[in-house]
Amino acid sequence: MIHVLRARTAWLLAMAAWLPVTFSLAQPADQGRVIEIEPTVLAERDRIEPENRMVADRLEHLLPGLMAETGIDMWLVINREYAEDPVYFTLVPQPSFAARRTTMLVFDLQDDGSVDRLSVNRYPLGEPYQVGWSGGDLEAQWQALGTLIAERDPERIGINVSSTWPEADGLTHGLHQKLMAALPEALHDRVVSAEDLVVRWMETRSEMEQAVYPHVVSIARRAIEEAFSSRTITPGVTTTDDVAWAIRDWFESRGLRIWFMPYVNIQRPGQDCEADTPFCGVSGVIQPGDVLHTDVGICYLKLCTDTQEMGYVLKMGESEVPEALVEALAEGNRWQDLLTDEFVTGRTGNEILMAAQASMANEPWGFNIYTHPIGFVGHAPGPTIGMWDLPAEVANTGDWPLYPNTAYAIEGNVAVPLAEWNGQHVQIKLEQSAIFDGERVIYLAGRQTEWHVVR
Template sequence: MSLVAPDPLRTVPLPLREQAGVRDRWLTERLLDVLPGLMDRTGIDLWIVVGREYNEDPVLATFLPATWLSARRRTILVLHRSDDGVTAAAVSRYPVGQFVPAWTPGASSGSDTQWAEVRRFVEQAAPERIGVDVSEHFGLADGLSHTEHRLLTEALGPWAERLVSAERLAIGWLETRLPEEIAVLHQLNRLVHDVVDQAFSAEIVTVGETTALDVAWWIRQRLHDLGVEPWFQPSVLLQRAGVPLLEEQGALLPAVPFDAVVEPGDLLHCDVGLSCLGLRTDNQRNAYVLRPGETAAPEGLRAAMRAANRLQELTLEALVPGRTGNEVLAAARVAAAAEGIDGEIYSHPIGYHGHGAGPAIGQWDEQSGVPGAGDYPVHPDTAYALELAVRRPVPEWDGQCVRLGLEEGIAVTGDGVEFLGGRQTEFVLIG
């Protein structure tokens, strides 16, 4: 797809009507080309996804047509794997996009006849394993509510004995990215970089007047004006010489107040994520406010940037399909320790959701591995937010330690790992 480029930014999203067409086309392609292989990989020949209006299973939302902003009443989708591919049927009062209608309710038909139709569909398909969205370790794969589970079990009768967790099928569906989706993620990540570069400039930051909070709200407003809403409130944090990091919950974090005025010599860090075309981004970038006479950030800060970039590289070297998230984390941490890099790795999948489906590669407070979510393997055709931080003393700050966080989008494909829209290797300079 093409994105129109205005001045001064390179990319903005398509108009909403065109976005809807793209999203529906992607869904058709995913149903035809992605889902059959996932069902084969996980050994599930019938997948039942159920949700009620405003209480949607997270998976259900990804099957709805782009013009549906929520489920309608009770929406039941039944996906059957056969020799001909996947039959995608909807047992719903209203037609559901590309799904074949499998129920024609009468004027007075209620949920009893709806569940009876599900039973009839199952009997005709005669599946060995019926997947439903229940999961202990992944919230995104645990969307079948208690009530819907009870009603489904009652409706299926003896067929309920064949119900199994669709955890790995649901995660596989949510995490797998089409080549065109990855291409769009490149553009969306570049858009974030452009917005942040503009925010971290003398055009927006008046040293001695502008606060970190002002910059954060400018970023949010700018994204809104561009038609790409953030999926979390952007944040901007300051670090400065003479204000050491503060220990909170076992972590060293910036201690400068979020509403402090930006001063010369400050280190600015932002965390920004946008939503567009049903996809998410998640980025962290850093800027330095030049002191009078300076033309670059102090060497101590630039050394911290180099260490953070090296930790990125070590993590990417460990990010091999087939390894679990915990194995990636362990390998990267061993390699970092061998090079004397002090930091944490807490990367996560990204796609339909910001903290997306797939293997957890550490958490800031779980550097020995994440039980459950960290035991899931890396698959190709997936995207991640490569998120990490290093700690390093800065000689120019009398040895005061800085915590430098970086976060960039990456894609794992059959050709290897690539950064989405590039990565930061030098500070944005303000002054």
């Protein structure tokens, strides 16, 4: 069921003016698949104000606590035009098309727990940043940065360098050299990696973002509802590529950015699909009796989605999806439940994976788990929970712990044998975006519990 946003605070009431339809996070876990009303998509110009409001809110209410938590007294984000730091656009107001020339952001944690937000740029950014320096040439800019840092005398200076997290490795070698040359030598041993801060900043969803995110996910789900229907598919004529491009066109006609090309595939009797096959499915012309699968991802209001759902094309004389397939989808939902039951604050991604695999060991189906964080980017930093093409435990990123107020693409598959297909497996491949609130995994816009049907 689609719910009107119920604002709990004044700022949520204000948000309702530009976000008229969304989902309540109090929704049942088994909310059905149908998105009957097409969710509102704002024009590009109208997205700027809410995006900037959410950025300012994050800087004011999230960043101070995260800097204290990770032991960073001053955080530097330094980048150049055409070589922007991956975290840069999550920190600056829109419309920002690039880090003009060399852009320097300085975040200085104060004794009272607040953070001074300073720009050291030729072109000031404006709110929510104060001007630490502006104008002049590049040499003067670096000198100003070194002087500012020395005057504030931080104990731990965080820079974005990391051998594990690409999102936290945005400081280029050349800029690193320039920074160290600009810093007084006495401060060199205070420079540390800010990777923990970057990951926590990227993975944590604010209260405002949690209000918006269900709406964003519902847009992606609505596109699949449209694609896996007779409005898009003519059996015997339409190809999987036709459907993939129809999904892409649907998004682009609404000014929505995809972060990967939509993917559509077919399963049918006679194909090679075993319990341990990583992925089952082929491309081609869609026929009656085919099982369909798609994978789509968009980003809107700075939040990304990653969604996989299943469809069925009715045969002549059929009015409903065969019961065996209905039961197979239910097993896919059971797989989701067994996985998310293992989400416990403080557990690492690898610990969640091992616990989930143990809970599924005696199920009558094969399975594969490859769940990942999601947020400002589709494959976001945070605890990796399995990968389809790597050993069971994932080094480094799989060792990151689970924190509250983080979002995940609950992704994987089950392979269920069908007597109607002479024992051949059908692979139920599901992926739904969800939030972990510290105690529960809540699907942001419901999850698929019924088949999409092409009639």
